[in-house]
Amino acid sequence: MYNKSKALFERAQHFIPGGVNSPVRAFKAVGGTPVFFERAKGAMLYDADGNEYIDYVGSWGPMILGHAWDPVIEAVKKAAEKSTSFGAPTEVEIELAELIKEMVPGLDKIRMVNSGTEACMSAIRVARGYTGRDKIIKFEGNYHGHGDSFLIKAGSGAMTFGTPSSPGVTKGTAQDTLTANYNDLEDVKRLFDENKGEVAALILEPIAGNMGCVPPNDGFLQGLRDLCTKEGTVLIFDEVMCGFRVAPGGAQELYGVQADLVTFGKIIGAGLPVGAYGGKDEIMKVVSPVGPVYQAGTLSGNPLAMNAGLALLSELHNNRKIYDELDQKTAHLEEWLHRVFKHHEITHTFNRVGSMLGVFFCEDKVTDFESCSKTDVQLFGRFFHGMLKRGVYLPPSAYESLFLSNALTQDHIDQTVEAAEETAEELAEYIQQAG
Ligand SMILES: *Cc1c(COP(=O)(O)O)cnc(C)c1O
Numbered sequence: 217m218y219n220k221s222k223a224l225f226e227r228a229q230h231f232i233p234g235g236v237n238s239p240v241r242a243f244k245a246v247g248g249t250p251v252f253f254e255r256a257k258g259a260m261l262y263d264a265d266g267n268e269y270i271d272y273v274g275s276w277g278p279m280i281l282g283h284a285w286d287p288v289i290e291a292v293k294k295a296a297e298k299s300t301s302f303g304a305p306t307e308v309e310i311e312l313a314e315l316i317k318e319m320v321p322g323l324d325k326i327r328m329v330n331s332g333t334e335a336c337m338s339a340i341r342v343a344r345g346y347t348g349r350d351k352i353i354k355f356e357g358n359y360h361g362h363g364d365s366f367l368i369k370a371g372s373g374a375m376t377f378g379t380p381s382s383p384g385v386t387k388g389t390a391q392d393t394l395t396a397n398y399n400d401l402e403d404v405k406r407l408f409d410e411n412k413g414e415v416a417a418l419i420l421e422p423i424a425g426n427m428g429c430v431p432p433n434d435g436f437l438q439g440l441r442d443l444c445t446k447e448g449t450v451l452i453f454d455e456v457m458c459g460f461r462v463a464p465g466g467a468q469e470l471y472g473v474q475a476d477l478v479t480f481g482k483i484i485g486a487g488l489p490v491g492a493y494g495g496k497d498e499i500m501k502v503v504s505p506v507g508p509v510y511q512a513g514t515l516s517g518n519p520l521a522m523n524a525g526l527a528l529l530s531e532l533h534n535n536r537k538i539y540d541e542l543d544q545k546t547a548h549l550e551e552w553l554h555r556v557f558k559h560h561e562i563t564h565t566f567n568r569v570g571s572m573l574g575v576f577f578c579e580d581k582v583t584d585f586e587s588c589s590k591t592d593v594q595l596f597g598r599f600f601h602g603m604l605k606r607g608v609y610l611p612p613s614a615y616e617s618l619f620l621s622n623a624l625t626q627d628h629i630d631q632t633v634e635a636a637e638e639t640a641e642e643l644a645e646y647i648q649q650a651g
Contacts (some may be wrong), residue, residue, distance in 0.1 A: 217605070220264035224252040245613035246597040251604070256283035258623035261609055269609035270628045274619040276611075277457055277482035280571070281531065281538070282623025288486045291527040295519045303514055308522040315526065316484075316492070319464045319533050322474045326494030327503060328517045332456035332481025333361025335491035336419065338511045339477045340365055342493070343417035343450035345502045345509035353407055353418040353449075355398040357585030359426035360419055360454050360479075368393040398424055398584040399432065401439040408447050417450040418443075422467035422475075425457040427588040428574030429567045429617040437473040444476070450499060456481035456491065461619070462570040463539060464532055470569075486528035488521035538622050542571035545629060546620045549573065552633040560644040562595075571620040575599075588615065598646060602639030608632050 228235035236242045236250065243250045252264040259282055261269040274280065295308075313326050329335050340352055340363070352365060360366040367382040368390050380390045394411065396403040398420075408415060422437055424430035444451040453475035459466035460483040468474060477495035484490050494500060502509045532538060550568050553575065557564040567574040567582055576582050577592035577599070596614035603610050608631075611618060 217267060218249060218251065218263075218265055221252045222249050224264060225249050240611075240613055240616070243612050245593070245615070246600040248601060250612070251609070258282040258284075259621055259625070259628050267607070269604070269607050270624070270632055271609050272618040272620065272632075273609060273611050274621045275482075275487055276616075277461060277619050278485065278487040278528075279621050279623075280461060280483055280542075280619075281528065282621045283487075285486075285528070285623075287527040287531065288524050291523040292488070292520050295523040298519065300520055301515060301518055306517065306519055306522070308519060308526060309517040312522050312526045312529070315529055315533060316480075316494070319460070319529065320478060320494075321465050321468045322496065323478065323494050324497040325500035325503075326492050327500070327511065328522070329491040329493070329511075329513055330489050330515055330518075331361065331491045332454075332479065333363055333491070334513070335456065335479035335481055335493045336360040336366065336452075336454055337363035339452050339479050339493040340417055340419065341511065342499060342503055342509050343452065343477065345507070346499050347416045347448065347450060349414050349416035349449075350392050351394060351411055351414045351416060352392065353394045353396055353404065353415055355420050355424070355585075356395050357398055357427035357430075357588060358419075358421045358424055358454070360421075361456075361481075364389045365393050366419075368395060397586070398427075398430060399436050400584065401436060401443070404440065404443060408443060408449075413448075415447060415449045417452050417477075419452040419454055421457065422453045422455065422471065422473075423458040423462060423569050423572065425572055425617045427585055427615050428576055428582060428591070429569060429572045430574065430582055430584065430588065431567060431569050432467075432471065433583065437467075437471050441473050441475075450476045452477045452479065454479045457617075458569070458572070459483060460529060460532055461572065464536065483528065483532075484525050485521045486524035488518070488524045489515075490518075490521045490525055539570065542620055542622050545622075545624055546571045546573055549620070549629050549632065552629075553636055556633065556636045556640050560640040562640055562643055562647070563592075573618040573620070575618065577614075591615075595643060595647075598643055599639055602642055603632075603635050606635035606638060608635045 225235050234242045255262050261271045317323050364385045367385050394407045455466040459480045463469040479493045481491040504510045565576050577595045578590040582588045593614045
């Protein structure tokens, strides 16, 4: 069933570290061999062995209207014929900036980069340049790409300074990153008190999507807003995942809280490599060539990527009912998965914001990194493989959110529920045997 994928994975490992160009793809978190894909259309994925899957990853978000969506394909083809890159300004960059400004609250200026990582790294540099301060606050379990400053875990207990969670990150860098518990305003207050006048930026996922899906508690975002205003700290919403996904204006629109800087990625490029950061004029005017904070990119504002993004975001802007449809489909899936797990007495809890769904195999509500870590990773691996062999592609890690696309039909969701029913029966047997 997976012969070609297995052979490709074997071959890839000779030339690419771990056989993959991004670690989660290697299936280490769920076991087994990664599936190599060949093509996709709408809600369906087709692998190298000719197996088909209903897709709940959507390239980690960008495929919000499904794969190979015709207007995006057309836009890319047209742009490619005119040149794949100029390394010089083009009109489409302005069009996309104008559109994003219309969609996202409080965005005066925006700078295009090539990935979410780059967007977050740059936003931090801008915040430091703007405030003249060095330290940043981030939250445990939030992911902001692989920039050095973000690869820091909280030390245990009352330790204030982070320790690097990856070799290659220097102690110096780690010392400037302070880590707080998600959804814990008191913890953030403590860090501000211990580092008076030193915190340049507080960065967070306003809806955490890299520890399953963890929404902000009531008042959490507003509390952070108030603290940052009081402390003169730049509040950065990392909307790489939730931007354009939970609402056209992302989490800022959904929760009515205004950040100072916002970062984007994933959906913004419709599947091409794009990221962006932007915010208030007052802050963005420190960015080169207007101001002294340097940030550049040979391929930034790439015409293929800009045209693809413009096609997708235009649809999301003009057709708001997409968000209602996504919400209904995801609510339906959530409800049925709940019934299936309940029927088989499988301990579970869900978190959902719009079309982001976190599936956890643990009892208590997941609100932060610690509660997220209680999910049964083994069981998730079994669930993942049970679904995979029944033609449903879930994120290959217990700590990732599902992303639904509007290409999913009622039929797809019914098939998914059927697959879950059969898989849950297997899981229940396994749990019984394991005692
Ligand atoms: C994916 C992600 C990033 C990193 O973006 P890349 O394009 O993978 O570099 C940053 N922040 C969040 C919230 C993300 O989900």
